[in-house]
Amino acid sequence: MPKMKTKRAAAKRFKKTGTGLLVRNKAYKSHILTKKSTKRKRNLRKDAVTDKTNVKNMMKVLPYL
Numbered sequence: 001m002p003k004m005k006t007k008r009a010a011a012k013r014f015k016k017t018g019t020g021l022l023v024r025n026k027a028y029k030s031h032i033l034t035k036k037s038t039k040r041k042r043n044l045r046k047d048a049v050t051d052k053t054n055v056k057n058m059m060k061v062l063p064y065l
Contacts, residue, residue: 007061016065022050022058
């Protein structure tokens with residue numbers, strides 16, 4: 001049986017924590033930052049845990065993560 005291929009786009013965007021949760025970066029931090037408050041931009045820096053409804057699909061895309 002051949003090895004499964006990892007979707008490289010997903011591999012670059014998601015990491016696994018020590019407890020097995022998937023972590024991602026938040027969106028809306030790349031441009032048009034002038035109208036966003038400092039607090040909002042600061043909170044966008046933090047990692048977000050991927051929602052449990054998406055984890056099943058993400059593990060198919062990332063078989064060796």
